[in-house]
Amino acid sequence: MSFTHLKALEYESIHIIREVASEFQNPVMLYSIGKDSAVMLHLARKAFYPSRLPFPLMHIDTSWKFREMIEFRDKMAKDYELDLIVHTNESGLAHNVNPFTHGSSLYTQIMKTDALKEALTAHKFDAAFGGARRDEEKSRAKERIFSFRTANHGWDPKNQRPELWNLFNTRIKPGESIRVFPLSNWTEQDIWQYIMLEKIPIVPLYFAKERPVVERDGTLIMVDDDRLPLKDNEVPQMKLVRFRTLGCYPLTGAIESPATTLEAIFEEMLVARTSERQGRMIDHDDSASMEKKKREGYF
Amino acid sequence: MTDIATGNISAADGRRLSQSEDKRDILHFLTCGSVDDGKSTLIGRLLYDSKTIFEDQMSALEAVSRKHGTTGEDIDLALLLDGLQAEQEQGITIDVAYRFFATDKRKFVVADTPGHEQYTRNMATGASNCDLAVILIDARKGVLTQTRRHSFINSLLGVRHVVLAINKMDLVDYSQATFDGILSDYQALAESFDFDSIMAIPISARFGDNVVVQSNNMAWYQGPSLMSYLETIDVAKADRALPFRFPVQWVNRPNLNFRGFSGTVASGHARVGDELVVAKSGKTSRIKSIVTMDGDLEELEAGQAVTLTLEDEIDISRGDMLSASKQRPCVTDQISAHLIWMDNARLLVGRPYLVKMGTQQVQATVTALKHKLDVNDFSSRTAGKALEMNEIGLCNLSFAEPLAMDAYEENRNTGSFILIDRFSNQTVAAGLVRFGLRRADNIHWQSVDVDKFARSKALGQRPRLLWFTGLSGSGKSTIANLVEKLLHQEGKHTYLLDGDNVRHGLNRDLGFTDIDRVENIRRVGEVSKLMVDAGLIVLSAFISPYRAERQLAREMLEEGEFVEIFVDTPLEICEARDVKGLYAKARSGAIKNFTGIDAPYEAPLDPDIHLKTDEISAEEAAAKIVAYLMETAG
Numbered sequence: 001m002s003f004t005h006l007k008a009l010e011y012e013s014i015h016i017i018r019e020v021a022s023e024f025q026n027p028v029m030l031y032s033i034g035k036d037s038a039v040m041l042h043l044a045r046k047a048f049y050p051s052r053l054p055f056p057l058m059h060i061d062t063s064w065k066f067r068e069m070i071e072f073r074d075k076m077a078k079d080y081e082l083d084l085i086v087h088t089n090e091s092g093l094a095h096n097v098n099p100f101t102h103g104s105s106l107y108t109q110i111m112k113t114d115a116l117k118e119a120l121t122a123h124k125f126d127a128a129f130g131g132a133r134r135d136e137e138k139s140r141a142k143e144r145i146f147s148f149r150t151a152n153h154g155w156d157p158k159n160q161r162p163e164l165w166n167l168f169n170t171r172i173k174p175g176e177s178i179r180v181f182p183l184s185n186w187t188e189q190d191i192w193q194y195i196m197l198e199k200i201p202i203v204p205l206y207f208a209k210e211r212p213v214v215e216r217d218g219t220l221i222m223v224d225d226d227r228l229p230l231k232d233n234e235v236p237q238m239k240l241v242r243f244r245t246l247g248c249y250p251l252t253g254a255i256e257s258p259a260t261t262l263e264a265i266f267e268e269m270l271v272a273r274t275s276e277r278q279g280r281m282i283d284h285d286d287s288a289s290m291e292k293k294k295r296e297g298y299f
Numbered sequence: 300m301t302d303i304a305t306g307n308i309s310a311a312d313g314r315r316l317s318q319s320e321d322k323r324d325i326l327h328f329l330t331c332g333s334v335d336d337g338k339s340t341l342i343g344r345l346l347y348d349s350k351t352i353f354e355d356q357m358s359a360l361e362a363v364s365r366k367h368g369t370t371g372e373d374i375d376l377a378l379l380l381d382g383l384q385a386e387q388e389q390g391i392t393i394d395v396a397y398r399f400f401a402t403d404k405r406k407f408v409v410a411d412t413p414g415h416e417q418y419t420r421n422m423a424t425g426a427s428n429c430d431l432a433v434i435l436i437d438a439r440k441g442v443l444t445q446t447r448r449h450s451f452i453n454s455l456l457g458v459r460h461v462v463l464a465i466n467k468m469d470l471v472d473y474s475q476a477t478f479d480g481i482l483s484d485y486q487a488l489a490e491s492f493d494f495d496s497i498m499a500i501p502i503s504a505r506f507g508d509n510v511v512v513q514s515n516n517m518a519w520y521q522g523p524s525l526m527s528y529l530e531t532i533d534v535a536k537a538d539r540a541l542p543f544r545f546p547v548q549w550v551n552r553p554n555l556n557f558r559g560f561s562g563t564v565a566s567g568h569a570r571v572g573d574e575l576v577v578a579k580s581g582k583t584s585r586i587k588s589i590v591t592m593d594g595d596l597e598e599l600e601a602g603q604a605v606t607l608t609l610e611d612e613i614d615i616s617r618g619d620m621l622s623a624s625k626q627r628p629c630v631t632d633q634i635s636a637h638l639i640w641m642d643n644a645r646l647l648v649g650r651p652y653l654v655k656m657g658t659q660q661v662q663a664t665v666t667a668l669k670h671k672l673d674v675n676d677f678s679s680r681t682a683g684k685a686l687e688m689n690e691i692g693l694c695n696l697s698f699a700e701p702l703a704m705d706a707y708e709e710n711r712n713t714g715s716f717i718l719i720d721r722f723s724n725q726t727v728a729a730g731l732v733r734f735g736l737r738r739a740d741n742i743h744w745q746s747v748d749v750d751k752f753a754r755s756k757a758l759g760q761r762p763r764l765l766w767f768t769g770l771s772g773s774g775k776s777t778i779a780n781l782v783e784k785l786l787h788q789e790g791k792h793t794y795l796l797d798g799d800n801v802r803h804g805l806n807r808d809l810g811f812t813d814i815d816r817v818e819n820i821r822r823v824g825e826v827s828k829l830m831v832d833a834g835l836i837v838l839s840a841f842i843s844p845y846r847a848e849r850q851l852a853r854e855m856l857e858e859g860e861f862v863e864i865f866v867d868t869p870l871e872i873c874e875a876r877d878v879k880g881l882y883a884k885a886r887s888g889a890i891k892n893f894t895g896i897d898a899p900y901e902a903p904l905d906p907d908i909h910l911k912t913d914e915i916s917a918e919e920a921a922a923k924i925v926a927y928l929m930e931t932a933g
Binding site for chain 2: 010018047048051142164169171
């Protein structure tokens with residue numbers, strides 16, 4: 001091969017994305033607005049150029065995403081003429097389910113996992129792209145690129161199909177579905193390098209800026225709006241921070257950093273000593289929490 | 300040596316890597332060996348020493364080590380890899396896991412495959428995308444049966460480079476004689492295989508000797524450490540030098556003015572203006588443009604995902620393969636291939652499956668199992684009628700339509716396929732094409748002037764196959780006999796096939812095992828098909844317990860000719876009737892594999908006619924069938 005690892009990864013992902021568009025009746029791309037989604041969307045545009053994307057994007061909006069994420073999402077949809085579906089768990093919203101009174105675990109279950117399952121069922125999607133990577137977390141390392149889900153969206157690690165060469169078995173029965181991970185073989189480094197090389201737009205929250213934060217259990221939480229209940233001794237302070245990963249703002253830790261450019265972010269990452277998921281509070285429960293969530297239908 | 304050995308990628312390297320001059324490529328390799336050989340420890344060591352493990356993962360690892368570890372106070376690097384909860388508790392890796400690490404020379408993807416249970420299935424899966432295999436050997440044990448097995452599977456799957464990592468050198472006093480002995484044993488073994496390179500490295504995964512840094516304990520070894528060897532070995536495949544192959548994945552049609560064919564180049568290279576042929580149709584055209592979102596290209600090569608446009612408007616769709624017109628692939632519907640069986644349900648010769656080969660997907664049948672290969676002693680061949688999970692067989696396959704392909708030995712991308720079970724949808728086998736058995740166009744049926752249409756017109760009836768399925772004693776033959784009488788009275792030409800007139804003659808050689816049942820029904824289907832072709836209304840009354848075989852019979856005929864009639868009588872009633880005394884014998888164990896007792900019956904999901912014999916009489920059932928035939932005679 002005379003091309004670089006990034007080109008090799010790009011070609012592999014494009015192949016996967018095209019395979020899904022060809023073999024499924026009704027695929028959808030889950031769009032979380034983060035850097036991995038940005039890369040996945042970019043690859044999908046490359047896969048079908050000069051055609052438009054032959055499937056919609058879907059964002060599961062928990063109503064607690066950073067405001068800048070929502071702005072960015074809507075701008076992307078407009079600029080790239082995307083067919084964007086936004087889904088929120090309405091009954092959760094009506095019951096004001098939030099990370100504070102319900103706890104992060106139940107909140108995630110209702111506003112993310114349940115909302116996702118609800119949307120997949122309602123739209124009868126038979127394949128859903130996700131931006132997960134195998135290097136993120138141990139239980140992901142064994143995940144297939146085409147991950148089979150039962151009619152209840154459950155994942156059974158013992159009942160997954162072997163994947164050989166680049167031949168993907170796309171056969172399913174009515175109601176069943178496949179989650180597809182075109183970025184399986186990318187690492188965090190690859191993602192950042194590719195964003196730099198391809199000049200892919202990302203949410204400004206990834207870059208350092210003075211932002212109002214409070215410190216909770218050693219994590220810096222950004223006060224993105226007035227819904228964050230402040231404890232008595234908590235006073236938001238302006239700090240130069242950025243985010244390595246994006247999600248619901250009350251559950252996403254910021255890091256103190258002066259990195260305002262992609263180059264600076266990349267250099268910081270090369271010397272970083274903690275993995276990116278550390279900023280995500282849902283992974284800390286116990287070492288097998290991701291596996292449990294996936295069995296229940298989490299992405 | 301890189302500075303990875305002593306620390307992180309430096310800031311200067313970081314700046315360089317962040318720029319477009321990063322030309323690092325990816326090496327995909329797999330590790331073969333069991334937990335006992337220290338395989339997980341070795342991968343853990345590569346990740347740990349290349350600083351791929353982060354602090355938070357490290358602290359999680361320390362906690363887990365205390366709970367499940369096997370290395371006392373030390374961190375158990377093997378636990379880093381065992382991702383899934385159940386596996387952690389069992390202490391074994393039971394699947395293929397993918398790991399990633401990088402140095403400033405190269406990026407690596409490691410397929411971590413287990414040495415224990417289901418080794419063949421998992422190792423073949425891992426090897427299918429790898430260019431190099433690290434085969435672990437415990438220095439205390441030397442070349443074992445599993446070493447032979449690992450080498451055989453790698454060789455079969457086309458992995459051409461081997462690193463022999465002779466581990467646990469610390470436990471044999473870092474002895475050169477031990478190392479030399481193992482290497483010479485392995486070289487003798489490797490003569491049976493087609494490897495391009497073999498590199499033996501003495502290591503201690505637990506203590507890190509020769510893994511990343513060169514060991515001070517083995518001054519006699521002058522070669523590179525495992526990491527520096529992996530960083531520098533040239534595995535550049537000959538893919539670019541092979542004939543051009545471009546399986547069309549997706550027809551790109553944004554508007555009336557643009558018609559492109561999207562896909563990934565499977566092998567070879569081509570440039571604008573080159574002549575290509577559509578393998579199956581033989582139509583040719585020239586490349587007009589090579590389109591990407593980053594601008595048009597002048598040329599392209601193996602691995603690239605692009606969109607091609609052609610000079611001429613020729614009929615091309617997904618599943619077609621654009622190929623070099625002077626070096627065409629084999630187009631055939633009959634092949635000889637190796638199958639690696641991967642499912643709990645075994646291969647049954649004669650049962651229809653789906654084959655997925657590149658972007659082509661059609662129905663396939665294994666027509667013969669020539670012999671099985673022993674993965675431990677690959678030179679020995681045994682005969683057999685079925686392939687079980689983890690067995691490898693040399694088979695003949697027949698496809699419903701001709702497919703374009705090359706031999707796996709020559710081209711991994713166009714010579715590989717998978718088989719899918721049509722009912723469970725599981726991937727049941729990995730296939731490697733050896734060669735096409737004959738050109739498909741030589742075996743097309745001779746078209747004859749007097750055809751089925753002419754014959755059925757002469758007989759004044761629509762030919763049919765009435766397929767009665769149901770448990771033994773459900774009343775299939777009784778109802779079939781009544782139907783035949785009614786049809787005969789109407790002046791129709793019929794023939795009744797049942798166990799009595801088939802089992803005693805044509806199928807005298809068959810018993811009641813699941814393999815024989817499949818073959819029994821296949822033959823009945825073929826005979827019925829000939830009789831339908833002769834214009835007759837055929838009544839076939841067989842238990843035919845499996846959906847797959849009934850479906851096979853249905854697909855032999857034209858749409859609407861096959862009428863599936865489910866004679867639905869509850870087991871208790873059949874058993875109470877027990878006309879031939881068979882249920883009593885089955886219950887007593889005197890008859891084995893009796894449907895409903897100790898062999899399964901898969902009821903039709905959507906029969907054309909469903910007869911509940913506990914609700915209607917045999918006469919009513921027969922009348923219902925005749926009425927159905929009249930209604931659909933048009």
